[in-house]
Amino acid sequence: MTAPEEVTVKVAAGHLVITTPGRVPQALRETVRALMLCVADNGLTGVGLEVAAMRRRHSKAHRQTLDRLFPPAYRSSVLSARFELRHGAAIRADLWSAAERVLAVLDGPGPIRVPVDAADDWIRVLGTARFLYVDRRDRPGRAPDGAAMSAFLGDVQLRIVTTLRPELPTGEILEEA
């Protein structure tokens, strides 16, 4: 994946301007689309047949990915199941909508331009998409396949956040600081 220093983020005329090497937008598109397919509820998206086919092919992997994206909210499996019933569909729908908006601005040529008031979609989608590739508990020493992509997404997310809020303390990954 692209080295983080090859990506720049700045604010200009009410937009975040994300400049990347040419191959990055395509990689981001593929990641965001994978996230959408993962969280889509059949019937929600108009791509229900595609989602259903993907899940038939990869049902176990899909379940594992969803578990990484949405870990239990309670220690109790009963309470976690109730939480899922109360909030799961809305969480997935909100994330899907944010990902759709992110995808829309990835289609154009040149630097990626994101209205500042839409930056939150990017912070959410980048933050969540990492779990397509890694688990919260993965340690650097036993990084799985996809760790580089996860690290790249996290770095872009960090650059967006600290560009918008330069007063924030810089620091490392949470557990390493």
Place this chain on the structure above:
Amino acid sequence: MKQWQVVVHDDAVNFYAVVVDVLNRVGGLSYDNAIEAAKRIQETGMVAISSTSQHAAELTAVRLRGYGLDATIAWSKS
């Protein structure tokens, strides 16, 4: 009434600055309290950021989890 806590856990993924930002903007903590909470997460592995009704705790957890934070809900014994 039974009180519930939103607990934010340490992880190997999120950056410190992002955690502070999300706790501040989304979790309802002041900037200073968000910094303090992020420090405590690093030091102790987790921090309880609110004690409230179960419904309110779930809504806060939903918002935080939407940014990739590891937020869970636990019964507050205090």
